[in-house]
Amino acid sequence: xxxxxxxxxxxxxxxxxxxxxxxxxxxxxxxxxxxxxxxxxxxxxxxxxxxxxxxxxxxxxxxxxxxxxxxxxxxxxxxxxxxxxxxxxxxxxxxxxxxxxxxxxxxxxxxxxxxxxxxxxxxxxxxxxxxxxxxxxxxxxxxxxxxxxxxxxxxxxxxxxxxxxxxxxxxxxxxxxxxxxxxxxxxxxxxxxxxxxxxxxxxxxxxxxxxxxxxxxxxxxxxxxxxxxxxxxxxxxxxxxxxxxxxxxxxxxxxxxxxxxxxxxxx
Amino acid sequence: xxxxxxxxxxxxxxxxxxxxxxxxxxxxxxxxxxxxxxxxxxxxxxxxxxxxxxxxxxxxxxxxxxxxxxxxxxxxxxxxxxxxxxxxxxxxxxxxxxxxxxxxxxxxxxxxxxxxxxxxxxxxxxxxxxxxxxxxxxxxxxxxxxxxxxxxxxxxxxxxxxxxxxxxxxxxxxxxxxxxxxxxxxxxxxxxxxxxxxxxxxxxxxxxxxxxxxxxxxxxxxxxxxxxxxxxxxxxxxxxxxxxxxxxxxxxxxxxxxxxxxxxxxxxxxxxxxxxxxxxxxxxxxxxxxxxxxxxxxxxxxxxxxxxxxxxxxxxxxxxxxxxxxxxxxxxxxxxxxxxxxxxxxxxxxxxx
Numbered sequence: 001x002x003x004x005x006x007x008x009x010x011x012x013x014x015x016x017x018x019x020x021x022x023x024x025x026x027x028x029x030x031x032x033x034x035x036x037x038x039x040x041x042x043x044x045x046x047x048x049x050x051x052x053x054x055x056x057x058x059x060x061x062x063x064x065x066x067x068x069x070x071x072x073x074x075x076x077x078x079x080x081x082x083x084x085x086x087x088x089x090x091x092x093x094x095x096x097x098x099x100x101x102x103x104x105x106x107x108x109x110x111x112x113x114x115x116x117x118x119x120x121x122x123x124x125x126x127x128x129x130x131x132x133x134x135x136x137x138x139x140x141x142x143x144x145x146x147x148x149x150x151x152x153x154x155x156x157x158x159x160x161x162x163x164x165x166x167x168x169x170x171x172x173x174x175x176x177x178x179x180x181x182x183x184x185x186x187x188x189x190x191x192x193x194x195x196x197x198x199x200x201x202x203x204x205x206x207x208x209x210x211x212x213x214x215x216x217x218x219x220x221x222x223x224x225x226x227x228x229x230x231x232x233x234x235x236x237x238x239x240x241x242x243x244x245x246x247x248x249x250x251x252x253x254x255x256x257x258x259x260x261x262x263x264x265x266x267x
Numbered sequence: 268x269x270x271x272x273x274x275x276x277x278x279x280x281x282x283x284x285x286x287x288x289x290x291x292x293x294x295x296x297x298x299x300x301x302x303x304x305x306x307x308x309x310x311x312x313x314x315x316x317x318x319x320x321x322x323x324x325x326x327x328x329x330x331x332x333x334x335x336x337x338x339x340x341x342x343x344x345x346x347x348x349x350x351x352x353x354x355x356x357x358x359x360x361x362x363x364x365x366x367x368x369x370x371x372x373x374x375x376x377x378x379x380x381x382x383x384x385x386x387x388x389x390x391x392x393x394x395x396x397x398x399x400x401x402x403x404x405x406x407x408x409x410x411x412x413x414x415x416x417x418x419x420x421x422x423x424x425x426x427x428x429x430x431x432x433x434x435x436x437x438x439x440x441x442x443x444x445x446x447x448x449x450x451x452x453x454x455x456x457x458x459x460x461x462x463x464x465x466x467x468x469x470x471x472x473x474x475x476x477x478x479x480x481x482x483x484x485x486x487x488x489x490x491x492x493x494x495x496x497x498x499x500x501x502x503x504x505x506x507x508x509x510x511x512x513x514x515x516x517x518x519x520x521x522x523x524x525x526x527x528x529x530x531x532x533x534x535x536x537x538x539x540x541x542x543x544x545x546x547x548x549x550x551x552x553x554x555x556x557x558x559x560x561x562x563x564x565x566x567x568x569x570x571x572x573x574x575x576x577x578x579x580x581x582x583x584x585x586x587x588x589x590x591x592x593x594x595x596x597x598x599x600x601x602x603x604x605x606x607x608x609x610x611x612x613x614x615x616x617x618x619x620x
Contacts, residue, residue, distance in 0.1 A: 101576075125419075125420060125421065128348075128350035128351060129350070129351050129352070129353065129418065129419075130348075130351060131343045131348060131351045131353040131354040131357065132339075132342050132343055132346075132354075133346070133348065149339075149342070150335075150336065150339075151334050151335070151336045151339045151340045151342065151343065152334050152335020152336045153333075153334055153340070153353065154275040154276055155351070155353050155415075157275045158275060158276065158419050158421065158422060158567075159419055159421055160421060161420060161421035163570075167275065167335060169335075172335040172336050173335060173336065174335075229420055229421070230420075252576055254576055254578075258272075259272065259570060259580055262578060264576045264578050
């Protein structure tokens, strides 16, 4: 061991050098973090609805989309069950599921059924992160998982802001709604749209201005889920209560087959 | 009734981050004398190389059991996808491991045994280049691992530019702490000379201290900034201080694993003793694992369903993954002990720089 004074000097120099580098990195991180997040969300949402509906035409010149009229949904779970039956989904997995929201104060208590599924986004966040290109967007906009390529890393599950992808233990891969592409190939509608007895689920080509979905979007006030994410979802909702979207609903009972029953405060 | 959700990225991913962190931290330490000529760390360079190699090779063993299709996972190495941080991590890690093996062989077997000054000079030059690249690749692996999480807009807790930086800092600190711990144990209890090189250890301790301070500063900035950000982010940050995470992230990870070691290492140099360094390094290791696990759990507690109202969902850790993680760690330690017993890592300390 040497004398104390030179060692202290060296130690101080080492500390100072590290502090310089990390101080600079910290300053950069701080500047980036201080961007107000709430402003970003609002601006993104406004930008989305200004240019609505936003979608790209693939090489097939089609853009399959779904419009769900919540005013007609009776909460029968027919779509959820028919999806499971059509696609052989295991007990713990869901390609489509129905959430229930109860809100408001007596005597003005309300209930909303919200069928949920993969939004087949125009800008799907699950596609670019897949390390083996197993998940891809087809020319007609359908986002699919190639189960012969999927390694089951769960990256797409994490990336999806809608919680629409799950790990299928039977197949050993990630799994999600395919818009019943096997039925589409035969000119049929997806199983959920066919079996909806309240006629709440409409399916069609958004690129065709005369299609039923284009007309419904044109003629009604429609919402998409999480527009601020910039994903450009292709599942549109009619009759989604403003108080739920704006967060003015107060206490809400939320029921989901995936997470159970809970009481939450809307924001 | 709220149903706890199974984790999509379970505890094995925390082990994977922890293992690669130890490897890169050790590689950074080995690079200081071998690539950048910081001679004071030369005695520990051999040990650091073995640490880096063992934990780098064992890192994939934590990832592959986590995949639903473990063997198919190798197809990741057939193409590089620049849009996927996971693909980039795979390739960078592979290159890092290969260069580490070549550099390790050169440093442990060629450098100390070089018979002529010319040979030693050329080996030193090659080692300098290799370890320079290993240093950069190692840090890149850590940054990309952080980016794997930071790119996910769906996970507000992880979706921050500070996450890669925090992961890098904590990982390097854990690697340095691990090598310091083993160095002290081996030299104090398993050799006759008992030469600890306190001068070297005090500088190592100073570096760990600075990294811990930087980590704590970025942490505080990150979570204070969250208070002023969107509601999603506020809620997701609150998951770090909710339920079991209060202990995993805050008490064990941050206070016990970063604040207390920083205080211990801030003791003036003249009063450093081995017990303090041992305690600090053990705490840093526990803290690094806990923080990584805590952030992993908390990020996934932010429930994406039901969608209209962001909530926190309790999560379940898989006991199978926990058993595999502990098993592979024990295997890594056994292999590590055998290798430091067999390999000539002390020879490197005798040569020139």
